[in-house]
Amino acid sequence: MTKRLKFGCVLWFIFTFVALKYQVLSFRCDRRPYGSMTQPSAPDGRFKLEVVGTEDSYIPGQLYTVQIIATDDKSFFTGFVISAEGDTKVDPKNPRRMIALYPGDLRPQDTLTAKFSDRCLYAVEQAIASTKSSVVVYWQAPESGNGCVILRAMVAENEEVWFQDGSPLTQRLCEDMSQPDDVTPILNFDCQTCDEAKYELTFTGIWSRNTHPRLYPENDWLPRFSDLVGASHDTSYVLWMPDSLVTDGFKDFAEYANSSKLEAEIRENIGSGVRTMIKGKGHSFPKMGKPTYAFFRADKTNHLFTVAVALDPSPDWFLGVTRYELCQDNTWLAERELRLYPWDAGTDSGVSYESANIVTYPQDAVSRVAMSSYDRNSPFYETDMKDLHPFGKLNIKLIRTYHKECVEETTTEEASNETSTTTESQTETTTVEAETGLSEPDEPARYQNTDLASGEGETPLVTDPDSSEYCPLTEWLEWNPCDGICENGKMSGFRWRERYHLVDGVAVEKYDPNVNKNKHAPKKEVPKFCKEHYTDYEIEDCNVDCSDKPKQKQVTAGRRIMDPVAPGHSWTSKKRRVPY
Missing domain, CATH: 2.60.40.4060 (Reeler domain)
Structure with a gap:
């Protein structure tokens, strides 16, 4: 009897506990x-x-x-x-x-x-x-x-x-299920368009004292946008993504607006997830609102792109889009403009633009910069994203498509033959396009040679933003050392520098060791109008200190010292010089 009583008490206790627990969970507070x-x-x-x-x-x-x-x-x-x-x-x-x-x-x-x-x-x-x-x-x-x-x-x-x-x-x-502009659309894991595409990206900064006055840096010369950095890639590659940790290269980029390590990380993946590295020049005061241009290629496999622009100064804030789908409805996206808002890289816990470095340990995942913050030291104190001006805008524009035949899966031997045929066809198509030049005025030719798949370790050329839309040129290279006669420790002479016309993404007259390996490389011609109106060579007088000690010319067997020649010209051309 005692055992039955104990057993009944246990059952009553369990029943009462479950009932009370259910009531607590479903109870609306008094x-x-x-x-x-x-x-x-x-x-x-x-x-x-x-x-x-x-x-x-x-x-x-x-x-x-x-x-x-x-x-x-x-x-x-x-x-x-x-x-x-x-x-x-x-x-x-x-x-x-x-x-x-x-x-x-x-x-x-x-x-x-x-x-x-x-x-x-x-x-x-x-x-x-x-x-x-x-x-x-x-x-x-x-x-x-x-x-x-x-x-x-x-x-x-x-x-x-x-x-x-x-x-x-x-x-x-x-x-609210609607998403901000800089959130990627749904990925297309089965892109059916076989044509390749060339896109132009235009980043325009909006961050300024007028648009974002709260806690904007007092020194107007301090704020700047970093270089625009990114890649066109396939669905397996991730440069940055919400809820994921960033790499060391991206950490440096977000915290210090230094893109060197990040660019190296992108180059390491070219050919294994990355098609084209994207690079555009950053701007500082007073040109922060000036557009930055970059160009890239996309194809059936590499139909996503990711870019980022760091805000400086800031703890680790940046703008950008990630894994943005270009193959929509199995056609290439024609044009889209996106408004950009700040993201937090998760490596620094500062709350304002000029906060001291506070290392986030352990490192946090990428997320939105805290909007509607409770912290009065935040630029976004009680600010909703709906009321916030975008920090920049990104325009995506389809420039040109290249027709490619869809290749069905075949045997290894057949695939090899088809690949050879496709390569020859592609070379012929590229040659025709290069010879066309600027015959179609509605197609700008300011292409940046950032497709590094064929040139290992080559630094991408950056388009001069001040050059014409239809006559693009690279940025000026460094000045050549001063050349002249040294007398009494002083040299009076001249120095020169150069840049290159860009035609269909190729720097014309720039030496490329890969060209010698390909006998059928197409020859690019600069339109006559561009040659007449945009110089690719500058020369000026210079005066520097020098040493009167004569330099010994080192002559090796089978080689003789030759006078310098004009950049991009043959050894038989006349030297460009001015009289001293």
Whole structure:
């Protein structure tokens, strides 16, 4: 009998525990006024709960202002409770059980009027029972994937008269599924277009004291945009991506606006995930609003592109798009303009542009820079992305397509023959296009030679942004050392520098060791108009200190000392010089 009694007690305890647990999980917190013994009255419309700036949706992670206001000029209340309830879903571990999703975080705005509730988990209530006609609190919306949230309010005129729920005192908000411009569209894992494409990227900076005045650096000469860096690539390659850790090269890029390591990391993947490295010149004050151009190729396999531009100074903030799909509806995207907002690389915990270096340890994943921040030292204090000016814009434009026949899977021998045929066809097509030059005025030829698949270790040429749209040139190279006669420790002479015309992505007259290996390399010709109106050679007088000691000319067997020649000309051409 004793054993049966003990067994019954255990069963009763288990049943009671489960029942209480179920009640706790499904219990809506008690929001009645302290000391009240009455039931709530039906809302009469004199008090209203509202979320400022939105009616029925929320942007994940954003900060909102929630308020209770009197709709007339003569109604007042003493007590209140504002609570948040999350959506529910089936527990994947137990299909019979429902679990509540996170509803976000409610916080007091003024601790003199509101405090965290002791009775409800996600709620705030009055700090003191003073008479008031309105109250304002903060609500930090949950991250994406938490569905809809219900905000409820209780308003008490006194212990006996109080209201709760109903349409004036309840707001239901669901996640805004629309995405900012700089979030990639859905990837196309089965791109069916066989033609190759050439794209032009144009980055235009907007970050300035006028557009983003809060905590903008005092020194106008300090802010700058780094070089535009990125790649066209396949679906397996990741340069940077939200919720992922960045590489050491990207860390240097985001923190110091130094792209050297990042470019090296991209080059290492050319041919194994990367088709083209993208590079464009960065700008500083007073040219921060000047466009930056870059060009790249895409094909059936490499139909995504990723780029980034670092903000300097900043902790580790940058702009950009990642894994952006160009093969949409199995055709090449014609043109698109994207507005860019800051991302956080997760390596520095600074909160403002000029914050001291604070290493994030352990390293965090890439995420949006904290918008609607509670920190007054943040440029985004109480700023919603909807109210924020973009920091830049990126224009994607299809310049040209190259027709390619789709190759079906065949045997190894047949595939080898087809590859050979395709290569010859491609060479002939390229030759025809090169000979065409600028015959079609609507096709700009300012192509940047950043496709490094055929030139291992070659530094990409950068297009001079000041050159013409139809007559593109590279940036000027460094000045040649001063050349002249040294007398009494002084040399008066001349120095020269050069740049190269770009035709279809090739620097014309620039020595390329790979050309000698290919007897059938097409010859590029600069249009006559470009030669006449845009010089590729500059010379000027120079005066430098020098040594009077004569230099010994080193002559080796089979080699003789020759006079220097004009850049891009044969050894038989006349030397470009001016009289001393």
